Amino acid sequence: MTARPDASRNEAVIADLVRALGDKMVLAGAERPARNDSDWSTLGPQAPLAVVRPTTTEAVAAAMRICAAHGVPVVPQGGLTGLCGGARPLPGSVALSLERMTGIEAIDPASATMTVRAGTPLQVVQEAAEAAGFLVPLDLGARGSCAIGGNAATNAGGNRVIRYGMTREMILGLEVVLPGGDTITALNTMIKNNAGYDLKHLFIGSEGTLGIITRLVLRLFPKPACTMAALCALPDYESVVGLLTAARRGLGPMLSAFEVMWPDYWDVIAAMPGLRVPLAPGHAAYCLIEAQGTDETFDAPRFQAWLEAQAEAGLLSDAVLSRSVADVRAFWGVRDACSEFPHALGPHEPFDIGLPVAAMDAYVQACKAALAERLPGAFALFYGHVGDGNLHIVAGVKGAVPQPKDVIQEVVYGLVREFGGTVSAEHGIGLTKKPWLGHVRSEAEIALMRRLKAALDPDGVLNPGKVV
Amino acid sequence: MTARPDASRNEAVIADLVRALGDKMVLAGAERPARNDSDWSTLGPQAPLAVVRPTTTEAVAAAMRICAAHGVPVVPQGGLTGLCGGARPLPGSVALSLERMTGIEAIDPASATMTVRAGTPLQVVQEAAEAAGFLVPLDLGARGSCAIGGNAATNAGGNRVIRYGMTREMILGLEVVLPGGDTITALNTMIKNNAGYDLKHLFIGSEGTLGIITRLVLRLFPKPACTMAALCALPDYESVVGLLTAARRGLGPMLSAFEVMWPDYWDVIAAMPGLRVPLAPGHAAYCLIEAQGTDETFDAPRFQAWLEAQAEAGLLSDAVLSRSVADVRAFWGVRDACSEFPHALGPHEPFDIGLPVAAMDAYVQACKAALAERLPGAFALFYGHVGDGNLHIVAGVKGAVPQPKDVIQEVVYGLVREFGGTVSAEHGIGLTKKPWLGHVRSEAEIALMRRLKAALDPDGVLNPGKVV
Structure with a gap:
């Protein structure tokens, strides 16, 4: 019953867009590129009515006005690399891609x-x-x-x-x-x-x-003039917090990264072919510390002296210091090896959560225990930007298809709420994390978000149903 | 005609506040402290109906609810040190002071x-x-x-x-x-x-x-472990920009202040009794550079080496380097001597504007010329946080009472608009700068600010008429 009016509205909005912007900016039907059907989330493709690719602000505004007048929702798109579905088209929407508005x-x-x-x-x-x-x-x-x-x-x-x-x-x-x-x-x-x-x-x-x-x-x-890094093994999480505190004080604003990997993570990457893993397994925690300086003659010896002082203070079980740009790159290779997890681990659920730094290890232990109880045989690897309170998790049950996604999310996000964390540190909410927003933001906060959305977009024409 | 209903409304709101919060938190009539009648702006005192001094969030919320129910505006107050009237009571308002909510x-x-x-x-x-x-x-x-x-x-x-x-x-x-x-x-x-x-x-x-x-x-x-500073004289504004660029690169994140004083400023402070002014007058610009380090053994020699390199590059006409904490303090004394301007200069108009760094000297010259033309005999001193694009100006006509405030503001803010700057870098808009907001924010921006205000405060009960 509603197909007819929708269809004529769709034709009308496309006709108006073509009239205003020309047919090079407005791609519909067979010309509509498939790449704009989805982002990097796992939601799969969703075709929009049309893809509009304006090259000027005026054209963006014109497209927005036309869609709003027809009540057709607009989904803005950038590079389509988002992980939570924020840029994925909605059914019956126009995808407004900024990909041609460059420079x-x-x-x-x-x-x-x-x-x-x-x-x-x-x-x-x-x-x-x-x-x-x-x-x-x-x-x-x-x-x-x-x-x-x-x-x-x-x-x-x-x-x-x-x-x-x-x-x-x-x-x-x-x-x-x-x-x-x-x-x-x-x-x-x-x-x-x-x-x-x-x-x-x-x-x-x-x-x-x-x-x-x-x-x-x-x-x-x-531009920093030099970059120094160290890969460290630590005896316990208390030492991780101690090392972070010492890095903030001793390296001050030179400190440019403080990454932590828990032992399960280390065991998996140590088994990866072709990866140089310079520290033995078996330690309680691994830490990648990076500092960027303005003068290598001053800053490289200072970084080394700082690291030696931490070893003397008993915070380190083992450590390797970068001697070259290649070393720094190799250390980051260990941290970035997580990009190989789809191959190394098979299907799993990835997470991007945030926690107060002091609570992180307690969270990790609680999460591992809860997963083991709810899903016998589950694996869970923990790593992340601990200096920023940001923890990444990959968890799953080896070989299970489909993965017990709901149970894993319940455990991970339930504990996030308990430990006063956030369900999204850097990836956003989009569509995929919307069910969990209420875990970490109060009703009053969400009501205010909705009030802002209503004030700016009373007719709900811009990316409706995302975030709130 | 309206006095009667207002008076009964005023009595009712105070009675409700006292009932909800107790009479220790609600001060009206003879108990109302005069200090809450104004902030550090020059607008003078304005008595509120009552001063409410809650000690908990719940009491703040209760006070807000009661005032909103009576349609009585609330003016929030902190330390009352604002310069633009943002915390000054409005006629018929309740001043809600956070001064007791401490810790x-x-x-x-x-x-x-x-x-x-x-x-x-x-x-x-x-x-x-x-x-x-x-x-x-x-x-x-x-x-x-x-x-x-x-x-x-x-x-x-x-x-x-x-x-x-x-x-x-x-x-x-x-x-x-x-x-x-x-x-x-x-x-x-x-x-x-x-x-x-x-x-x-x-x-x-x-x-x-x-x-x-x-x-x-x-x-x-x-906490930084050490602070180094230098006071420099420069041959021209081009050198100021060159020195800022060199400081950003060479000192990197250690750079903690980059303050510039134009020559008229220097002439006035050089004549101040009791102030140690370590560079001769007559230079085109003066610069206070400060860096905070994490280790004096590394950072003090580095700062000195950096400064010497700038002298060799021809950016400096003269310079003094701090050798002690007392030196750093004395250099800041030169920059902070502006607090003595009320005594040294007599009546004048102070400004807190922002400009793109490259445009600053052109602005200064244009402003001086325009003031001289419109107000023969006017003085104008320029100084500020140039590294942040923030310029302070004090301008006036020696001895004139009242000062030709309107003309001075017209010149200063008119040129700010022309040079793409801002009428408030750090002091805010409050009441005193409201007439000039439209100089630097577009109609569309101000309309959006109003839309936000209406969305959050549809009845206009919180600090109405301030900012927008």
Whole structure:
């Protein structure tokens, strides 16, 4: 009964979009590219009515206005590397992809800022900063595919949050198209600007539900002159906390990563072919510490002296110190070997949770025990950016198809609630984590989120049903 | 005609407040303290109906609910040190002061966080962090009086923003009472938490117009082990930008302040009795550079080597290097001598603006020329946190009472608009800068601010008429 009006509405919205933007920007029917049907979540493809690929802010605004007028939901898309379904099309929606809206607009060396279009891949942004003598410290595995606008929309994290903060902390200004099609151009380039409400933070991390980010002003950082790293084995978790505290004090703002791997993780990666694993198994915890300095002649000896002092203080069971850039890369290879888990472990459930640092090991032990009780034979590996309170978990039952996903999620997220953590440290909520949002945010918080959503998108035309 | 109903409403709201909170928390009539009639703005006193001084979040919420029910506006107050009138009572309002809601609730050394009540003076917060071996890097002249909740509500800046960011960057979690009296308890302690919208940023910097901050989770930083400083004279503004760029690169994250003083400023402070001014007048610009290190044996020689390299590169006309903590303090004495301007200069207008770093000197020259043309005999001194894009100006006509405030503001803010700056870098908008908000924020931005205000405070009961 409803198919007919929907069909005519769909035709009408596509016709209006083509009329306003031309048929090169609007791809429907056979021309619609399949890649825009899904992101990196495991939700599978969902075809949108059309894919719109504007190249200007005006075209984004025009597309948004047309869709809003027809009551057709819009799903903004960046590099489609999100893991929680935030950019996955909704049934009957138009996918608005920023992939053609790319390019660096300006670099201001004196203010140390870059103005960039939202669809620009992160790696292009990094390289442009590098060429101008600066650093964009945001970095993650998907750097070649993910778009800087998507990084902002999801408040991406990554490996060096302990030193540089989340994406949020690297953004000075934004241009955003609102659900009604109005454009907010707030391309502030100043570190200090207290003239009225800071609107950018409303959109950063809102996963494309409150506005479509079209341009950004990024803060640029000085390029570090040298990087030192150490891979350490520790006798217990107390020593991990002690080492973190000592690293914060002794390395100060040079500390650029503090990663921890629990022993089950180490056992799995030690068995991986072709991986250089420089410490023996059997320790209670493993730690990758990285520091970035401004002068190797001062900073390399200082890092070594600091590490030796920790060994003397009894915090380390064993440790290896990097002597070259290749060593640093090899140490990170151990930490990044988790990307091989799909092959090494077979089917499993991955998690991205956050916890107070002091509670982490108690959480790990409780989680392992609960999983073993609920799912005999289950495996669970724990590792993550402990310096930032961020823990990753992969858990599953070897060979089980399908995996007992619901039980695993119940255990992991139930304990997250108990230990005062978060169900999403860096990946966002999107669609896949929505059922768990209430575990860690109160009813009053979620009600306020809904109030903001209703204030900005009263008709629910922008990425409806995501996040809240 | 309206006096009678107002009077009975006023009596009723006070009676309800006393009934709910007791008469120790609610001060009206002769018991109402005069200090709550104004803040540090020049707007002068305005008596509220009553001063409410709750000691718990529940009491704040109860007071808010009662006032909202009577349609009586509430003005939240912290340490009353704001310069723009944000905490000054409105006619017919209840002043809700957090001054009795003080104390450190928890310090978590592993996560490096502190949970604190909003009325706690900044200096108490600093000292508690220090005693636990940490640093709260927020620091400003009013530290003994200002409250940490007010620092958050105004997103306070200060001297070390270049290294640690604004107050916003130091806050992980907040508890807020909304205009309707609901409480949002979001005392997050994790650096990474992407579970839903980040609500705290909505309230930080909103100057008490969207909610009343009652408790905060602060991020703690490691205490620096040593501080080095240099006071430099430079041949031109190009060298200032060159020195800033070199400082960012060579000192990296050690760089904790980069302050610039233009020559008119130097001439005035050089004539101040009792001030040690270690560089001769006559240079084009003066720069105070500070770096905080983690180990004096490494960092002091490095700082000296860096400074010598800048002299060799021709960026410096003259420079003095600190040899002691007393030297560092004396160098800051030169920069902080601006606090004596009321005595040294007589009546004048102070400004807190922001500009792109590259445009600053052009702005200064344009501003001086325009003031000289519009107000023959006017003086104008320029100085500020140039590393953060923040410029302070004091301008006036010697001896004129009243000062030609309107003309001076027109010149200063008109050029701010022209140069793409901001009318408030760190002091906020409050009441006094409201007429100038439209100079630097677009109609679309201000419309969105109003939409947020209406969404959170539909009846306009919380600090109405401030900011937007």
